[in-house]
Amino acid sequence: MHIIVPVKMVPDTTLVKIDPETNTLVREGVPFITNPFDTHAIEEALRLKDRYDAHVTVISMGPPSAEWVLRRALSLGADQAILLSDRVFGGADTLATSKVLSEAIKRLHNEHPVDLIICGMQTIDGDTAQVGPGIACRMKFTQLTLVDRILQLDLAQKRIQVRRKLEEYYESVEASLPALLTVVREINSLRYPTVPKKLESAETMIPVWSNEILKLDPNTIGLKGSPTNVRRIFAPQREKGEIIDAMGDNKDAAVNMIIDKLFEWNIVIQN
Amino acid sequence: MFVGQFIFAVLFIAALIFFAFNFYRLLALLCLGRWENRFDFLLTRLKNMFVYAFGQLRVIERPYGVNHLLIFWGFLTLLALNAEFLISGIFPAFSLSFIGRIPYGLLLTATEIMSLIVLISVLIAVIRRLFFRPAYIELSADAFIILFMIAALMVAYFGYHAGEIHLGKTDWAGWMPVSGMVANLFSSVSTEPTVQTVTHLCWWIHALVLLAFLNYLPYSKHLHVITAIPNCFFRSFDYAKTVPRLIFQRGNEFGISRITQFTWKNLLDFMSCTECGRCQDGCPANHTGKTLNPRDLIHRGKLNLFTNGRSILAGRPLDSLLPTPADAEMNSPLIGNGENSISEADLWHCTTCGACMTNCPVFIEHVPKIIEMRRHLVMEQSKFPEELTNFFMNSEQRFNPWGLAPTDRAKWAQDLPVPFVEEGKPVEYLFFVGCSGAYDSRSKNVVTSVAKIFNHAGLSWGILGNEEKCCGDSLRRLGNEYVFEQLARDNIATFRKYGITKIVTHCPHGYSTLKNDYAQFGGEFEVLHHSQLIDQLIREGKLTLSKKSNGTTVFHDSCYLARYNEITEAPRNVLKGTQSGSGFVEMPRHGQNGFCCGAGGGRMWLEELEGKRINTERTEEALATGANTIAVACPFCMTMFEDGLKDLDVVDQVHVKDIAELVAESME
Numbered sequence: 001m002h003i004i005v006p007v008k009m010v011p012d013t014t015l016v017k018i019d020p021e022t023n024t025l026v027r028e029g030v031p032f033i034t035n036p037f038d039t040h041a042i043e044e045a046l047r048l049k050d051r052y053d054a055h056v057t058v059i060s061m062g063p064p065s066a067e068w069v070l071r072r073a074l075s076l077g078a079d080q081a082i083l084l085s086d087r088v089f090g091g092a093d094t095l096a097t098s099k100v101l102s103e104a105i106k107r108l109h110n111e112h113p114v115d116l117i118i119c120g121m122q123t124i125d126g127d128t129a130q131v132g133p134g135i136a137c138r139m140k141f142t143q144l145t146l147v148d149r150i151l152q153l154d155l156a157q158k159r160i161q162v163r164r165k166l167e168e169y170y171e172s173v174e175a176s177l178p179a180l181l182t183v184v185r186e187i188n189s190l191r192y193p194t195v196p197k198k199l200e201s202a203e204t205m206i207p208v209w210s211n212e213i214l215k216l217d218p219n220t221i222g223l224k225g226s227p228t229n230v231r232r233i234f235a236p237q238r239e240k241g242e243i244i245d246a247m248g249d250n251k252d253a254a255v256n257m258i259i260d261k262l263f264e265w266n267i268v269i270q271n
Numbered sequence: 272m273f274v275g276q277f278i279f280a281v282l283f284i285a286a287l288i289f290f291a292f293n294f295y296r297l298l299a300l301l302c303l304g305r306w307e308n309r310f311d312f313l314l315t316r317l318k319n320m321f322v323y324a325f326g327q328l329r330v331i332e333r334p335y336g337v338n339h340l341l342i343f344w345g346f347l348t349l350l351a352l353n354a355e356f357l358i359s360g361i362f363p364a365f366s367l368s369f370i371g372r373i374p375y376g377l378l379l380t381a382t383e384i385m386s387l388i389v390l391i392s393v394l395i396a397v398i399r400r401l402f403f404r405p406a407y408i409e410l411s412a413d414a415f416i417i418l419f420m421i422a423a424l425m426v427a428y429f430g431y432h433a434g435e436i437h438l439g440k441t442d443w444a445g446w447m448p449v450s451g452m453v454a455n456l457f458s459s460v461s462t463e464p465t466v467q468t469v470t471h472l473c474w475w476i477h478a479l480v481l482l483a484f485l486n487y488l489p490y491s492k493h494l495h496v497i498t499a500i501p502n503c504f505f506r507s508f509d510y511a512k513t514v515p516r517l518i519f520q521r522g523n524e525f526g527i528s529r530i531t532q533f534t535w536k537n538l539l540d541f542m543s544c545t546e547c548g549r550c551q552d553g554c555p556a557n558h559t560g561k562t563l564n565p566r567d568l569i570h571r572g573k574l575n576l577f578t579n580g581r582s583i584l585a586g587r588p589l590d591s592l593l594p595t596p597a598d599a600e601m602n603s604p605l606i607g608n609g610e611n612s613i614s615e616a617d618l619w620h621c622t623t624c625g626a627c628m629t630n631c632p633v634f635i636e637h638v639p640k641i642i643e644m645r646r647h648l649v650m651e652q653s654k655f656p657e658e659l660t661n662f663f664m665n666s667e668q669r670f671n672p673w674g675l676a677p678t679d680r681a682k683w684a685q686d687l688p689v690p691f692v693e694e695g696k697p698v699e700y701l702f703f704v705g706c707s708g709a710y711d712s713r714s715k716n717v718v719t720s721v722a723k724i725f726n727h728a729g730l731s732w733g734i735l736g737n738e739e740k741c742c743g744d745s746l747r748r749l750g751n752e753y754v755f756e757q758l759a760r761d762n763i764a765t766f767r768k769y770g771i772t773k774i775v776t777h778c779p780h781g782y783s784t785l786k787n788d789y790a791q792f793g794g795e796f797e798v799l800h801h802s803q804l805i806d807q808l809i810r811e812g813k814l815t816l817s818k819k820s821n822g823t824t825v826f827h828d829s830c831y832l833a834r835y836n837e838i839t840e841a842p843r844n845v846l847k848g849t850q851s852g853s854g855f856v857e858m859p860r861h862g863q864n865g866f867c868c869g870a871g872g873g874r875m876w877l878e879e880l881e882g883k884r885i886n887t888e889r890t891e892e893a894l895a896t897g898a899n900t901i902a903v904a905c906p907f908c909m910t911m912f913e914d915g916l917k918d919l920d921v922v923d924q925v926h927v928k929d930i931a932e933l934v935a936e937s938m939e
Contacts, residue, residue: 012668014676015676015677015678029677029678029737030678031668031677033668189657189660190660190664191653191660192653192655192660192663192664193653194650194651194652194653195519195525195650195651195753196521196525196650196651198753199519199520199521200521203521251712
């Protein structure tokens with residue numbers, strides 16, 4: 001069984017602030033992390049590895065510094081990691097990104113047929129949730145998005161049954177393999193790498209695939225291959241509601257104020 | 272008598288050989304451990320041995336220990352005459368009387384008196400064990416066997432000598448008051464042949480019990496008779512307040528999962544336990560119904576050493592004293608659920624408060640062993656309570672336990688007159704704020720008070736702001752040495768960058784870690800706890816406390832101050848300075864005998880699901896003093912007491928204050 005997990009290095013957006021005057025992201029001093037949804041995709045692949053002895057390949061498209069995201073995945077137990085890095089890949093939107101990732105996956109697929117691709121449901125910096133489905137379309141794999149539980153996996157029959165977490169209900173879906181899943185955080189809780197694995201992964205050579213290897217038409221990838229245009233970045237105005245500051249000393253007053261508001265807006269009704 | 276002499280000679284030599292063999296096997300077991308140098312400072316070690324092993328200073332810290340002291344010294348006194356007794360069993364003419372009439376006479380008298388004292392002490396011990404047994408002592412057959420043997424030795428000694436006196440076979444009757452009295456008893460009731468038989472019988476009882484005693488020792492908890500003295504000699508001087516540094520290289524193993532990975536001194540610890548139960552008596556986990564029992568943990572270590580060690584030794588030549596080969600098979604896992612193993616749950620219950628180590632009369636080092644085994648679980652197995660995953664990740668990625676933004680670390684100081692250290696502008700003191708001070712809303716008031724005090728005293732000081740990282744205390748005690756080392760290195764590099772030489776903390780955990788643990792990484796700084804610096808400022812007259820309080824205050828000692836670093840006076844001096852009257856009270860357990868709040872050793876980040884909550888137990892103890900202010904000098908203790916007061920529903924009547932807050936209030 002071969003599982004591919006595409007991952008992304010993202011700025012820790014919970015630490016990103018928006019400059020109120022220029023409306024731009026203040027990214028200074030913000031560390032990079034593995035996209036949190038992707039960490040759950042890796043975990044799910046590793047759980048399948050534990051159970052079915054699957055081979056887990058982690059790939060990432062990004063700058064050379066994105067290598068550590070792959071090392072982290074290796075330290076957790078992934079078997080193989082490939083970095084897709086080339087200047088011509090830069091500035092890609094979801095269309096161009098899924099193109100590069102799919103091309104890499106196809107190469108891996110030819111060497112060792114892929115049964116499952118597991119992605120995080122979306123990244124925290126783009127929030128589009130388009131790359132996973134994009135890869136599925138290009139690979140012509142069944143796509144199962146927003147999965148919060150793998151109910152059944154039958155490798156002999158090449159069938160998978162998953163539960164999808166939708167807004168107001170769950171949906172149980174059965175599909176044939178190979179398939180692409182995008183997973184939500186609730187699907188699992190993360191493991192923590194052992195130190196020997198960390199030390200080992202720090203020394204592992206991670207192959208870098210540039211476009212010389214993938215040989216894609218430069219007009220279909222990177223900035224040139226991205227039809228998306230960013231016109232403006234701004235912090236949305238809050239139309240209603242207010243923030244009650246509980247960080248000060250007077251927590252009791254803040255709590256009382258919230259309780260008063262709850263009554264005032266008839267969210268809580270007195271008997 | 273010749274046949275008797277011959278039989279005795281054979282038994283005696285056999286017993287000696289058997290004892291020597293057992294002793295040698297113990298030595299071979301010790302050699303299975305790793306090497307560790309405990310041969311430094313030999314004079315200090317000798318002094319320690321005399322004070323603690325022969326002087327039994329820690330044993331007599333509790334009143335009943337005097338009984339043990341008497342038995343011990345009784346035995347030492349008896350040694351000479353017992354040797355004479357054994358040798359004369361083969362060579363009847365042998366006597367120590369060549370040392371001179373008066374010295375030998377005095378030796379006889381001393382032995383008589385000490386034997387009587389030992390006999391009485393043994394009776395007291397039996398009565399105590401049977402009728403007044405403290406909860407921390409287990410009723411074991413072992414103890415009674417030994418006590419019976421000792422009593423038999425003494426009774427037989429008197430019987431034999433009384434017989435000799437009665438039969439007129441000794442010239443030393445005048446020097447033997449107790450035997451003399453027994454002899455009088457003989458004259459009143461017995462005929463000569465009976466006395467002869469009794470004397471003979473007593474001689475044999477004495478001889479056989481003595482040889483049996485010698486050889487029973489290695490198989491019982493009374494092995495400590497042999498091991499406790501060297502264990503005091505080889506004790507750690509720095510009170511085992513830290514754990515050894517690891518080298519993070521591929522191929523190394525991190526932490527301990529096999530008994531033979533411990534150093535020989537740790538193995539000697541396991542062998543030195545007397546099962547006196549004092550460690551258990553001081554243990555906050557054990558006191559509140561957790562399964563962890565430090566006495567049992569050490570005992571299990573000993574069993575594990577014996578079962579695994581003996582099978583390793585069985586497979587090699589008798590004269591081999593080599594360490595254990597790396598691939599040696601263990602028939603009993605060190606960490607596990609068997610009766611020769613230590614359970615994972617027990618390892619996680621420990622608050623590393625160190626009460627076990629302070630209480631141990633023979634200086635067994637419990638906590639570093641627990642941390643070594645945690646290291647294995649965390650770093651080799653990635654097996655630990657679920658709650659810790661987030662704690663570890665937050666500490667690694669955001670350098671604080673809660674995963675709050677590293678860029679918000681200096682936020683507390685935003686609108687306050689708090690100076691930041693700058694390159695090229697050295698300050699005398701770096702105030703290492705720590706994670707609690709920087710992020711915890713309750714502790715912010717403490718660090719704000721510290722800032723006020725420093726400014727008021729005109730101190731040259733500053734903080735690192737967002738460049739400061741978690742000190743790593745909890746990580747190290749929880750066994751996550753890998754992340755601890757990263758944080759320690761980063762912090763030390765930052766200290767160096769700003770030319771820091773003196774550091775002050777308000778958190779005892781940061782204090783102890785910066786002071787004792789960072790030294791292993793080349794971070795040698797003068798580190799002060801705020802209680803020490805404030806005490807110093809008051810004494811120097813740089814702080815005047817004019818607004819004194821007249822409430823009743825009780826002080827709770829943080830383990831990492833009182834036990835780990837022997838700081839008990841400074842916070843008390845400071846507190847007393849803030850009070851107008853004599854409203855300062857103590858809890859029954861205070862100072863180095865204090866009782867943990869429950870948050871040390873990384874327990875701060877773990878759920879406490881088993882038994883009674885440790886902080887509830889301690890809060891109740893504090894409330895029983897009638898104090899309306901519980902003073903602390905540690906942010907963890909602060910949280911634990913605040914929670915304790917909430918649980919006991921007394922938040923309106925009793926308040927928890929850091930000593931810095933009380934000082935700041937008294938300044939205004």
